[in-house]
Amino acid sequence: MSLLKYESQQREPLVAGNKDYHQVTEDIISPIEMKPSRLWYIGFYISVGLLLFGAYSVYREVTYGIGQWNLNKTIGWGWDITNFVWWVGIGHAGTLISAILLLFRQGWRTGVNRAAEAMTIFAVMCAGQFPIWHMGRVWMAFFVLPYPNSRGPLWVNFNSPLLWDVFAISTYFTVSLLFWYSGLLPDLATVRDRAKTKLRKLLYGVASFGWTGSTKHWQRHESLSLVLAGLSTPLVLSVHTIVSFDFATSIVPGWHTTIFPPYFVAGAVFSGFAMVQTLLIVVRKVMGLQDYITLGHIEAMNKVIVLTGSIVGCAYLTELFIAWYGQNPYEWYAFSQNRANLFSPYGWSYWLMMFCNVVSPQLFWSRKLRRNITVTFFMSIVVNIGMWYERFVIIVTSIYRDFLPSSWSTYYSPSIWEIGFYLGTFGLFFTCFFLFAKYFPVVAVAEIKSILKTSGENYKVKMTDIEKSDSEKFYVDEVEHGH
């Protein structure tokens, strides 16, 4: 047995059970080779149904115009931009897990990164729908691109945060996709080499780009992943920073605060991890991956949730304090009346947000609750509701009363087609996720193998024995193979 890297015995094993390399392949790849279960079909058809309803809602909006939504004179951004920011936020966990945790050398990332990255990509796809369809005349969407045109050429406004967003989201999507897919190549090659049917051999052969596992290729692959991680780390922070600029660079009371970038990023990570929990708790159960996505993994993510939730809570209180301390009457009105006043039209949403995002995650200070699957699943839903309301509160409560009281709008509630559009993105998200879970390895097989001998349960047990029996020999082994 090789002892490539010493890992403290205090640490929980990341791979449970008695596994060798082949068993890892078997556990993770075999669900791809089997017929999907009835549950999978039910889930998949429900998702497709939602997607179709969403498509019809969008069709109505495109055909009859934005009037199909209940947006009004002061509330120009309602559910659509709320949903946009919410989905982008969810799309932050994957890259955080795969990039930042890679740089921090967090071994537990290997169990969850593949699914989280896939989730990121799908979430960003959903997010992108909202600003695009919100354009109304969507056939003009390409006007956001700076291309030489016959209108001057009249270029886009590079000073506008909305254009920064175009660049940020599209770059984020592209880079996440490349990162995800380059990591998938070796695993798709594993599926290809096990394939029994001709069709599967062909499809996975095409998808795996002819990966062989050559040492030189691995060397480059490692270097590529590391640099992509290094690039994605500031990228993931920049994306939600730039999304927050959509608000923060304006002069609308409640929006023009400098705290927005860090507060949005923390909130994004918070909601993203909640969504990862929601999905993985189901995936590990349905696909029998409890040995790879262990309670330790769930606990680690809950720690991130309680940390980022508390950062978000701090930010809420800070902005409230600064609104008062800054002595700007409009700013203070927006916070004290439009939001914090429970009896104002939208006061309920502010307090719902406060409860879901600030109070409820504090449960996770308890180790017992962090390791409780039912509590975690329930909390992940609560956090996602809370984070949706955060965006709703920021957008709607800031603009429903503007500087001119005579134009204060009537109460805004979404139309069925607005809701349909939102449900449609759920359909898109879950349709993609179901297909991913069926046709792709949901856990990074090669990465699990690379940590198996340091963090696998059976190897850790053996290591304890070696450590105890002959520390001299252990040291020699370590030096011989240590790199």
Next chain:
Amino acid sequence: MAGGIKKFVVGSFDDEAVLFPAVKNVRKAGYKIHDVYTPFPVHGLDHAMGLRETSIHTAGFIYAITGTTTALTFMSWVFTKDWPLNIGGKPHFALPAWVPITFELTVLFSAVGMVLTFCYLCQLSPFVKKHHFHARATDDLFVMAIECTEKTDDAELQSFLQKAGATEINIQHAETGWWIGRYDREQKLYRDEKGY
């Protein structure tokens, strides 16, 4: 690059702890390792094989600064030369406002460029056909392919591999095209590397 059929002696190992000394011994004995195929990145194997470091990150840096300069020059040209727009009376050359897009393009160019470079260098593309020495090289085996020259004694090499701990040994013929890779060229000889 020259094609043609080449002969390889292929040995499979089931533990990387056996593989490391085997790589060392094979190289010490003067055989030319064509490549070692592993199911996951085995750290230090590239050094053991005497491969040089990759410089793909340098390429990434070059792509990155290309992105930075592209973004900055383009936006400056548009807003100061081609069509200067008055946006709220702000300066035409609004450098701080261009930071986000400059950053995004830096990352975009670097990431896309690096991935394309990676695919080019490793000859990875959807319809490429390669010779796979062992189907389990992506599962649980570490597969060492040694290229035979006219001087190589196959039988001797096979027994050598057996002694080194290979579980499965065979002889394969593969066409060496541009796709099979010529990484052996960048390997230094073992005695050059260790100085004897």
